[in-house]
Ligand SMILES: [Zn+2]
């Protein structure tokens with residue numbers, strides 16, 4: 558019956574919740590299954606660079622651009638894909654801006670718990686670093702950013718580490734034994 | 737002559753600039769020579785705790801106290817004294833507060849350059865750390881704080897790492913070869 562079909566559809570949705578496009582900002586409305594996320598990114602977001610390796614540099618260019626800006630790239634290691642996001646927000650009055658950097662696994666939350674990511678800014682004699690469990694793209698990064706559960710720093714900090722308006726963030730992914 | 741005495745006094749002041757009390761906040765007006773700073777602190781600021789060792793925990797209690805608050809302690813290692821400062825400021829509107837943590841050497845700038853300090857907040861699976869050259873008390877910490885040239889984090893970050901309203905900051909001092 559129609560009723561049974563509707564119920565079956567709901568049950569399927571609960572077992573296989575649709576994933577949204579993990580790109581920050583709400584401009585892309587794509588939704589689909591986890592196994593289709595990478596295909597979507599490669600087809601609809603061709604401009605996103607992917608680097609291979611556990612230890613890479615995420616180079617955000619022109620960090621002094623005015624307004625809210627997102628920088629995005631992909632890192633591939635341990636047979637998995639991670640999306641690195643740097644977001645700049647006009648957070649406060651007085652022209653103060655905040656940067657938020659966070660990593661999300663293209664995968665489920667239980668898989669994300671097998672990894673730790675480390676973000677590091679450094680120059681001559683200063684170093685700022687943040688380590689945490691990656692988010693799953695099922696959770697997304699918006700909540701992590703709004704709760705500062707990520708690397709967060711202000712414009713002054715960014716200037717300490719930037720060169721010619723570009724900011725290099727060292728990203729290291731580690732595989733950890735499940736706790 | 738009186739004139740010569742006056743000129744000699746000015747010359748002495750330029751060779752041995754007076755140091756101000758390194759306690760944060762402007763309440764103590766003490767000034768004197770570098771060799772008298774520790775004596776002043778021990779006599780006039782008896783409540784400041786000193787811990788011995790290169791690797792200690794700076795425990796800031798009641799970080800949820802309203803308003804601007806400073807937490808101060810001393811760390812003694814490598815035959816030197818370091819003052820650890822955690823400052824909370826009502827930085828922005830909307831009730832947002834920022835924390836700033838920084839280390840200053842009871843010593844001159846050229847001596848401070850022989851050290852690196854590392855501040856680390858950590859819990860189960862998150863870690864935030866900052867490494868830099870200590871300030872000299874001749875420079876003070878106010879400028880480092882206003883320029884975010886220190887460990888800075890917001891109230892959300894503090895809550896991630898606090899336990900029962902207390903925040904433990906791991907402080908490690910390293911002696912480095914002069915560059
Ligand atoms: Zn998309």
Ligand SMILES: [Zn+2]
Nearest residue numbers: 686687863865
């Ligand atoms: Zn670290």
Ligand SMILES: [Zn+2]
Nearest residue numbers: 757764766780
């Ligand atoms: Zn004093």
Ligand SMILES: [Zn+2]
Nearest residue numbers: 684686865866
């Ligand atoms: Zn570090």
